[in-house]
Amino acid sequence: MKAPLKDTGSITVVRSRSKLNYLILVLAALIGACSIYYSNIIANQLKEREREQVELFAKTLETIANESGDFNNNVMLLFEEIVVANETIPVIVTQKDGAPKIHKNVRIPKGLTQAETTIFLKEQVEKMRNLYPPIVIANKSDDGEVFNYEYIFYQNSMLLTQLQYFPYVQLSVIAIFFVVSYLAFSYSRTAEQNRVWVGLAKETAHQLGTPLSSLMAWLEYLKSDPDLENREITRELGKDIKKLELITNRFSSIGSVPVLQEEDIFQVIRNSVNYLQTRISSKVAINLHFEGERVTAEINKPLFDWVIENLCKNAVDAMSGSGVIDIYVQRTVEGKVIVDIADSGKGIPKNLLTQIFQPGFTTKKRGWGLGLTLVKRIVEHYHKGKIFIKSSELNAGTTFRIILNGSASLTTSKAG
Numbered sequence: 001m002k003a004p005l006k007d008t009g010s011i012t013v014v015r016s017r018s019k020l021n022y023l024i025l026v027l028a029a030l031i032g033a034c035s036i037y038y039s040n041i042i043a044n045q046l047k048e049r050e051r052e053q054v055e056l057f058a059k060t061l062e063t064i065a066n067e068s069g070d071f072n073n074n075v076m077l078l079f080e081e082i083v084v085a086n087e088t089i090p091v092i093v094t095q096k097d098g099a100p101k102i103h104k105n106v107r108i109p110k111g112l113t114q115a116e117t118t119i120f121l122k123e124q125v126e127k128m129r130n131l132y133p134p135i136v137i138a139n140k141s142d143d144g145e146v147f148n149y150e151y152i153f154y155q156n157s158m159l160l161t162q163l164q165y166f167p168y169v170q171l172s173v174i175a176i177f178f179v180v181s182y183l184a185f186s187y188s189r190t191a192e193q194n195r196v197w198v199g200l201a202k203e204t205a206h207q208l209g210t211p212l213s214s215l216m217a218w219l220e221y222l223k224s225d226p227d228l229e230n231r232e233i234t235r236e237l238g239k240d241i242k243k244l245e246l247i248t249n250r251f252s253s254i255g256s257v258p259v260l261q262e263e264d265i266f267q268v269i270r271n272s273v274n275y276l277q278t279r280i281s282s283k284v285a286i287n288l289h290f291e292g293e294r295v296t297a298e299i300n301k302p303l304f305d306w307v308i309e310n311l312c313k314n315a316v317d318a319m320s321g322s323g324v325i326d327i328y329v330q331r332t333v334e335g336k337v338i339v340d341i342a343d344s345g346k347g348i349p350k351n352l353l354t355q356i357f358q359p360g361f362t363t364k365k366r367g368w369g370l371g372l373t374l375v376k377r378i379v380e381h382y383h384k385g386k387i388f389i390k391s392s393e394l395n396a397g398t399t400f401r402i403i404l405n406g407s408a409s410l411t412t413s414k415a416g
């Protein structure tokens with residue numbers, strides 16, 4: 001790959017844009033990770049505190065249960081402070097056999113019968129068991145002997161649950177916001193690009209139009225003179241005017257909604273190649289391959305010519321002046337038309353494959369980097385077709401593939 005001299009500007013723009021995208025992505029991931037990490041720390045602290053609270057709750061119940069008969073004031077205070085004050089953490093106290101005994105902060109659906117409530121509570125106990133191991137309350141007799149067990153099951157408070165989900169909700173909302181704004185932004189950018197293409201092309205066609213019709217009138221004048229009619233200057237002038245007409249035609253087609261007409265694709269490509277062959281190095285051979293059946297598609301001829309010309313010129317550049325270009329035309333079973341343009345040039349490095357269609361991307365000293373952008377626009381925007389690199393191998397060659405929607409009528413007559 002030659003280092004771009006004149007066009008350093010355009011190539012760096014494209015490169016740095018994708019670098020910037022990476023940077024933004026990395027930064028966004030970092031912010032997301034930090035916010036999840038930080039709220040995880042807080043959630044863990046809260047989890048710790050809730051566990052302590054439930055343990056305290058258990059201790060209180062244990063104390064109350066083991067306080068023989070008369071509750072003294074201290075125990076009552078403890079009960080008030082800890083058991084009644086817990087208004088956030090759902091807890092269920094069960095007996096040794098798992099039967100629910102007391103519950104607090106568990107939301108029980110309305111209208112359940114006593115038996116249904118017990119079943120519901122048992123289900124909740126199972127859920128809680130999967131979350132945290134239960135805390136055991138030992139019931140002791142006066143001489144300190146344990147004669148019974150009870151269990152306290154608990155789960156996260158609403159607060160803790162919300163805190164755990166909050167960063168994800170927050171990040172999703174932000175992500176959605178960014179995706180929507182990105183789409184809106186790129187939509188408006190595409191619309192803007194369209195206006196520039198159309199406006200510039202129309203203006204060019206318009207500006208060329210006036211001198212062109214004047215030139216045509218002058219040519220007619222020259223031809224009307226019997227002395228000049230058959231001179232070389234008249235013939236050459238005629239050819240150049242034809243070429244100017246073609247260029248004007250292309251620009252005016254880009255600048256308006258182009259008319260698509262059913263054309264014999266092979267014929268169109270052959271004409272285009274015949275024209276090109278005289279203008280490129282004689283060491284480049286362009287071979288046409290064709291299955292023999294007439295293949296037609298709805299195209300705009302001036303624009304399609306432009307596509308073939310651009311692709312062939314790029315191929316010639318890639319072969320630095322000598323090699324072979326093979327063009328294959330075929331029809332798929334679904335009726336689509338495939339045009340492959342294969343060269344024996346230097347190939348495209350893998351890391352550039354996604355960039356070559358971008359406006360301004362070039363690796364040539366005197367390149368504008370607009371050829372493939374235009375080609376893509378003509379094929380995809382005006383013909384609703386597809387263009388992509390079918391294959392490319394370094395120092396072996398590149399194949400571009402165009403897929404056109406074939407015309408509805410299938411003709412089978414042999415091409416001449």
Ligand SMILES: Nc1ncnc2c1ncn2[C@@H]1O[C@H](COP(=O)(O)OP(=O)(O)O)[C@@H](O)[C@H]1O
Pocket residue numbers: 314315318343345346347348356361362363364366367368369370371372373398
């Ligand atoms: N057939 C090909 N083989 C190798 N590289 C290619 C080929 N066609 C295009 N490219 C690469 O894509 C770049 C962009 O092409 P293009 O948009 O036509 O702009 P330009 O021809 O002005 O450089 C070229 O500079 C070249 O690096």
Ligand SMILES: [Mg+2]
Pocket residue numbers: 310313314370371372
């Ligand atoms: Mg080019």
